[in-house]
């Protein structure tokens with residue numbers, strides 16, 4: 001039995017529009033950009049990617065995102081020219097507990113506030129429209145820019161998975177972070193709101 005008789009799914013695929021980024025449903029038109037991003041070795045150390053993706057795999061992936069009712073996959077694009085900047089996924093949606101996971105990777109224009117704007121857009125959607133209670137993520141300890149961006153939008157550190165990350169023969173902690181709908185009501189929204 002569920003506490004939420006009308007527990008929502010994520011079958012509706014919104015377009016989320018901000019001042020400097022637009023989040024649009026990931027689809028077949030993003031395959032080439034996504035291929036460029038996932039084959040850029042500069043991102044692997046930050047995202048922990050050990051997998052090599054083929055174009056065929058990405059065609060299948062992008063072509064099937066619209067059918068998923070338990071996740072949202074967005075392309076992050078420039079709202080003016082439409083340039084592909086990265087991707088953002090809401091995954092592991094648990095409608096019984098109203099809990100979701102999240103991951104983001106910008107391929108271009110890091111450190112200019114675009115990532116935090118994209119995160120705020122998706123958190124607003126999850127908390128205000130979908131009715132989520134908690135959004136969680138994991139980030140490797142050396143990814144300080146990502147940790148700072150997550151903190152700016154209200155995520156808090158909740159714990160560490162000690163030495164859970166192996167990269168180039170070295171082990172690192174993974175930081176578990178989360179933000180609650182109630183955190184935002186008590187001021188999380190104001191964090192970094194000056195941007």
Ligand SMILES: CC(C)(COP(=O)(O)OP(=O)(O)OC[C@H]1O[C@@H](n2cnc3c(N)ncnc32)[C@H](O)[C@@H]1OP(=O)(O)O)[C@@H](O)C(=O)NCCC(=O)NCCS
Nearest residue numbers: 046105106110111112113114115116139144145146148149
């Ligand atoms: C993580 C990511 C989405 C953040 O987006 P972004 O646009 O770069 O982030 P923002 O500019 O909104 O915020 C970054 C903050 O980190 C700060 N920062 C940058 N480098 C930093 C560092 N080495 N240490 C601490 N803070 C740092 C910036 O000053 C900024 O804070 P401020 O606005 O208060 O000055 C983006 O950098 C990204 O996709 N990186 C590559 C992939 C990745 O790391 N994904 C996350 C995997 S968990």
